[in-house]
Amino acid sequence: MSLNQTLNEKVVPAVMKFVNLKGVQALKDGMLFTLPLNIVGSIFLLIACFPVKAFTDGMAGAFGPGWNDPLFKLQHSTMGIMAVVAVIGMTYVYCKNEGLEPFSPAVIALSVFLTVTNDFVMFKATPDATPIQVGGVIPQDWTGGSGMITAIIVSLVVSFVYCAMVKKNITIKMPEGVPQGVVNAFSALIPATVIFIGATVVYAVCKFGFNTSFVEIIYKVVQTPLQAASDSLPGAILIAFAVPFLWFFGIHGGMTVSGMVGALLTANTAANAKLQEAGTLDLAHGAHIVTQQFYDNFINLAGSGQTLGFTILLLVLAKSAQYKQLGRLALPANLFNINEPVLFGTPVVMNPIMGVPFILTPVVNAILLYLAIATGILAPMGGALPPWTVPAVFSGLIIGGPSYAIAQLVFLLIGMAIYFPFFKKVDAMSYADELAAQKHENSAQA
Incomplete structure (x- = not known):
């Protein structure tokens, strides 16, 4: 089997x-x-x-x-x-x-x-x-x-x-x-x-x-x-892995994982909000690293699997007419963290080629964000919870000011780099199919 x-x-x-x-x-x-x-x-x-x-x-x-x-x-x-x-x-x-x-x-x-x-x-x-x-x-x-x-x-x-x-x-x-x-x-x-x-x-x-x-x-x-x-690094990795893994099989990973760990992440955020109110929001006073914002605005940055970088690649670099058009259609929604068009339009679901970057990208970025907060590069997140539809960079500003906005931008670029070789592969395959179809059509007309 x-x-x-x-x-x-x-x-x-x-x-x-x-x-x-x-x-x-x-x-x-x-x-x-x-x-x-x-x-x-x-x-x-x-x-x-x-x-x-x-x-x-x-x-x-x-x-x-x-x-x-x-x-x-x-x-x-x-x-x-x-x-x-x-x-x-x-x-x-x-x-x-x-x-x-x-x-x-x-x-x-x-x-x-x-x-x-x-x-x-x-x-x-x-x-x-x-x-x-x-x-x-x-x-x-x-x-x-x-x-x-x-x-x-x-x-x-x-x-x-x-x-x-x-x-x-x-x-x-x-x-x-x-x-x-x-x-x-x-x-x-x-x-x-x-x-x-x-x-x-x-x-x-x-x-x-x-x-x-x-x-x-x-x-x-x-x-x-x-x-x-x-709130541990293994916990962050498991959550980041579970969301796209479930989506790969057509199960709504965001809703499913949120249902299982949402109460814990909400409690982590509430604890940080108390520390923020007291002016002691730091790891030394017990601040949590993995919070609801960590999940909503970083693990699910621009949607499950962090597909915004892939969507931009479709729009800017795709040779295939199919994928270029998909990029045009998917980008407006993906900017507001809605990425079902690209998930099912590529498709990412049940696609072994696209499944690799789709699962890998949020895991890599979750590890980097966790280490950035644990080492003091970024401060722990407080109680600010922007709605999940707020675009990346803007949500980072709300969560933690310019440092978090820059972090989101960096993670989007990392995601784009991870997606790039896989994008090239599926785009080349689609472009070859389009050329073959066009050649067959021209032959039929002749």
Whole structure:
């Protein structure tokens, strides 16, 4: 059996089976509800911590030293509640995909998340003061990036239990003619009671047995190691490899990988945003290297496989009329990080020649970017999250100023160099086919 057959018959079905799991679908689609919060919140954070000292000094002089407090407030109210929104969104999507009314279980999941989280914070009036417990609050430390894995666990458990009970008719039945809203509310009562009892038991065990909360245990035991793995060089390489590898077989690599690692990368970004707000965004203070921007704006620079350099080669150097026209058609979309036209028009998908640079380019550039940040050539990325459609270089300016804009330009040139010999090969083959077709047509007319 050839390698191609092995991949098609063994690897692709296994990958598709995983991608189509209910939990993975809920994670992938449910996390999208946090996207507006991340983007808008990051814009306000960027303004509050603008990397031009003259601007921040001018604002402080005009409006006082606390001029950016309202901006931080908005950032806390968006990026700071990502776990809360995620637990609602993932439960909603899971139950909706199961054909059930999704809002009730989504609200139940939110209540469970708050139940397994402490309702107090430790407060110090001064840095040297003894901490005192302040109750009746929702700790924002756990409603943002630090609570993401707990949000995933809660949403999946609540969704599974709720759907199983409703499908087995373990609900309160209402007579015909009762409004649907009332039916939905009463249908949720028994599943909600069972789920809330379970959540209360978990809270009690963590509190009295371990003197902590469930979300803190998950953060220390599960999330911290996973974030560390995603933030390593092997983690960056694996993510950069997986996106184009899946695309090569026609599976949407960007959406699939984002669904699997998006929560971790979002948590890394949220942690960096806190350091940025505190003015300590550096590796010495625990800043993360592999963040959501690392994924969106570098691994997927100009689209999965970093195809913009290839598209420019098609437009400028192609001899084949087919590829030159493809370059004209694909470039406008590719500039805004949409590269499906070139993926399927070349095609790159299932093309063993183009598969090599398509997979190699993001891996090489991910390694270079990781090393550039690890060695201090580039500063860690903060909380600024430009929309994924912002063109390269411009998104780099938003993320980290001129240094990141230049880095994106350099990576585009590296990608163009990697693609060049493979472009020459497929262009020569297409050009030869066109000449042969033209010769055959001329012979037929003669």
